[in-house]
Amino acid sequence: MEKRKQEIRKEILKLRDGLSQTERERGNILLTERILGHQWFYRGEVLLCFVSFGSEIDTTEILQEAFRKRKRVYVPKVIKGTQNSEMKFYRIMSLEELQEGFKGIREPSGASEEYNYQAENAHRELMLMPGVAFDRWRGRIGYGGGYYDRFLQDKPYLQEHTIGVGYSCQLVDKLPITEYDVKPYQIICV
Numbered sequence: 001m002e003k004r005k006q007e008i009r010k011e012i013l014k015l016r017d018g019l020s021q022t023e024r025e026r027g028n029i030l031l032t033e034r035i036l037g038h039q040w041f042y043r044g045e046v047l048l049c050f051v052s053f054g055s056e057i058d059t060t061e062i063l064q065e066a067f068r069k070r071k072r073v074y075v076p077k078v079i080k081g082t083q084n085s086e087m088k089f090y091r092i093m094s095l096e097e098l099q100e101g102f103k104g105i106r107e108p109s110g111a112s113e114e115y116n117y118q119a120e121n122a123h124r125e126l127m128l129m130p131g132v133a134f135d136r137w138r139g140r141i142g143y144g145g146g147y148y149d150r151f152l153q154d155k156p157y158l159q160e161h162t163i164g165v166g167y168s169c170q171l172v173d174k175l176p177i178t179e180y181d182v183k184p185y186q187i188i189c190v
Helices: 002-017 021-036 039-043 060-068 119-124 147-152
Strands: 046-049 072-079 086-092 125-129 133-135 162-166 186-189
Touching: 002 133, 021 039, 021 060, 021 162, 021 186, 046 060, 060 072, 072 147, 086 147, 119 125, 133 162, 133 186
Parallel strands: 046 072, 046 125, 125 162, 162 186
Antiparallel strands: 072 086
């Protein structure tokens, strides 16, 4: 199954990397409109969001609007451990706080407030999840590190407020998913 996932990653990343500037801009605008108009965003108080990297769909405007609306914004940082690396989310007040981190991705320093999951508050939170590929059954394949799967594993109420986002070329019919793969509650591929 892992071999099939690697084949899918290679195929979808090639498609995504090959998108024209016009296709990217259109997708970025459509995603921003969909998220900013989503009830979980406008009713929510907390946004957990990835910082776009490479050819990923752009989350910059979504993050900027969250700052303007005075939402608590948390972005991921990979913490390298002796056995396994883990992902934690830290609060930021602006994108200028970010610095180059794991694999060149912009991350917070890790010195700010760390996200603290509380089940009773999860209904006021929204997590946007990156991915390489998504399917119509909410399946998601990430980049192979399992960071989001491990992070969400013990946060069932937050799982109910997750949206996997990407371009339409990242949506496939069916992905090979295991019981360890956490499915986003919704998928928006534009």
